Amino acid sequence: MPLTITPLSDVLAAEATGIDLSEPLDDDAGETLNQAFNGHAVLCVRDQHLDPGQYVAAASLFGEPVQQVNRYSRFPEFPEIGILTGDTKDSRGERIINGATWHTDHSFTAQPPLGTILYAVVIPDKGGATSFCDMRAAYAALDDDMKKRVDGLKAVHAYESSRSPRRMAPRTEEEVTETPNVEHPLVRKHPRTGGRALYMSTTRLERIVDMDREESNALVDELLAHATQPKFVYDHEWRTGDMLIWDNRCTMHHANGDYPIEEKRLMHRIMIEGEIPV
Numbered sequence: 001m002p003l004t005i006t007p008l009s010d011v012l013a014a015e016a017t018g019i020d021l022s023e024p025l026d027d028d029a030g031e032t033l034n035q036a037f038n039g040h041a042v043l044c045v046r047d048q049h050l051d052p053g054q055y056v057a058a059a060s061l062f063g064e065p066v067q068q069v070n071r072y073s074r075f076p077e078f079p080e081i082g083i084l085t086g087d088t089k090d091s092r093g094e095r096i097i098n099g100a101t102w103h104t105d106h107s108f109t110a111q112p113p114l115g116t117i118l119y120a121v122v123i124p125d126k127g128g129a130t131s132f133c134d135m136r137a138a139y140a141a142l143d144d145d146m147k148k149r150v151d152g153l154k155a156v157h158a159y160e161s162s163r164s165p166r167r168m169a170p171r172t173e174e175e176v177t178e179t180p181n182v183e184h185p186l187v188r189k190h191p192r193t194g195g196r197a198l199y200m201s202t203t204r205l206e207r208i209v210d211m212d213r214e215e216s217n218a219l220v221d222e223l224l225a226h227a228t229q230p231k232f233v234y235d236h237e238w239r240t241g242d243m244l245i246w247d248n249r250c251t252m253h254h255a256n257g258d259y260p261i262e263e264k265r266l267m268h269r270i271m272i273e274g275e276i277p278v
């Protein structure tokens with residue numbers, strides 16, 4: 001079966017079928033996958049069977065994998081691969097779902113990863129989808145006055161925004177020093193396509209630069225409500241063997257913890273080195 005790219009929704013996301021990433025690929029296939037990724041912002045390669053080494057090689061088609069931060073949840077021999085389980089419970093026995101609110105990965109860093117990849121190893125029978133929203137379409141749908149207002153603005157991103165609906169894991173003093181607040185453009189230009197997209201995160205975006213707090217909060221709330229309307233959203237229902245990459249430069253995503261507490265979910269995560277947002 002030839003490599004085929006098929007859209008998964010009207011706004012973003014496509015699937016790739018007819019390709020086995022455990023084998024060396026020719027340049028054409030790599031190019032086709034990268035074009036699909038840049039065009040659709042979310043690309044799911046179906047039916048993969050990848051050991052850790054093959055997974056790192058497949059991820060490298062999209063750029064340079066970076067090391068995962070948390071040593072306790074990564075492969076010792078493959079520090080690029082993070083291990084994500086839904087096994088962490090709070091004091092009431094409820095599952096802790098990381099990434100349950102709309103965000104783009106690591107926007108508190110000066111050079112956030114351009115893409116994040118999840119490889120679905122164990123999937124619950126139902127629930128546990130990942131939701132994506134298209135920040136290109138959200139920007140394009142703003143009226144001209146709003147576009148004029150937001151173009152050129154910068155936003156402060158923090159490890160844990162005071163606006164964040166959830167608390168982040170505490171940092172050591174050293175980690176606090178290593179992760180000062182950063183400023184990023186509120187409207188980001190995609191380095192491959194040249195397209196513009198809102199660049200926001202509910203957990204990290206602290207405030208708009210040079211704007212008073214009240215005005216900043218109102219604008220951020222309005223833009224987030226706009227961008228996360230169902231018409232800009234695609235919910236990915238996982239299948240075992242999906243290797244899915246999303247573009248952190250022009251999408252937000254969130255996890256859904258709506259699967260039975262006794263069911264397992266296991267994902268292997270790789271992040272791809274990104275550029276300084278412009």
Ligand SMILES: [Fe+2]
Nearest residue numbers: 099103104105
């Ligand atoms: Fe995330």
